[in-house]
Amino acid sequence: EMSFYGVGDREVIGDKAYRNYQMEDVLWEEGIRLSPLRTKKERRxxxxxxEYVKRVYxxxxxxxxxxxxxxLGLRPYxxxxxxxxxxxxxxxxxxxxHRLWSAGML
Structure with missing residues (x-):
């Protein structure tokens, strides 16, 4: 099932700029789990x-x-x-x- 935001039942990992509890709650109701990087001082x-795994991904x-x-030389619009x-x-x-061709495997 897709939500209004086009993501469906998925987890979205964001950086520290996305730390907004109200937005997280709204997205949670749509079936999207916004999971930004957090510090130890935060409630969530x-x-x-x-947090380490989120940074790696x-x-x-x-x-x-x-x-x-x-x-590609450009952004995919x-x-x-x-x-x-x-x-x-x-x-x-x-x-x-391209990588396979360059390595002589094709």
């Missing part, structure tokens, strides 16, 4: 290991999009959410095929 701090996602942007998914999916496939 989830523990050291959880966030850095990984940012690295992937950085590589795709360098490979789209009119619809499904169009954006298709562009990103095709960019990942083309990048992996």
């Amino acid at each position: 701090y989830e523990g050291e290991w959880v 966030r850095r990984f996602a940012e690295s992937v999009f950085s590589v795709l942007r360098r490979f 789209s009119v619809s959410l499904s169009g954006l998914f298709v562009k990103i999916y095709m960019a990942v496939i083309s990048y992996n095929l």
Whole structure:
């Protein structure tokens, strides 16, 4: 089931700029769990290991999009959410095929 925000039942990890309890509660009602990085002083701090894992996943996602942007030379703009998914999916496939071709495996 998709929500108004187009994400569905997923967890979204954000950086410290997204620490707004009211927005988290509104998104929770839509089925989206906004999970920003937190400090120990916050009410909704989830523990050291959880925060560490969130940082690792966030850095990984940012690295992937950085590589795709360098490979494509532009940002993947789209009119619809499904169009954006298709562009990103095709960019990942083309990048992996390029890497295989460069390594002589194709």
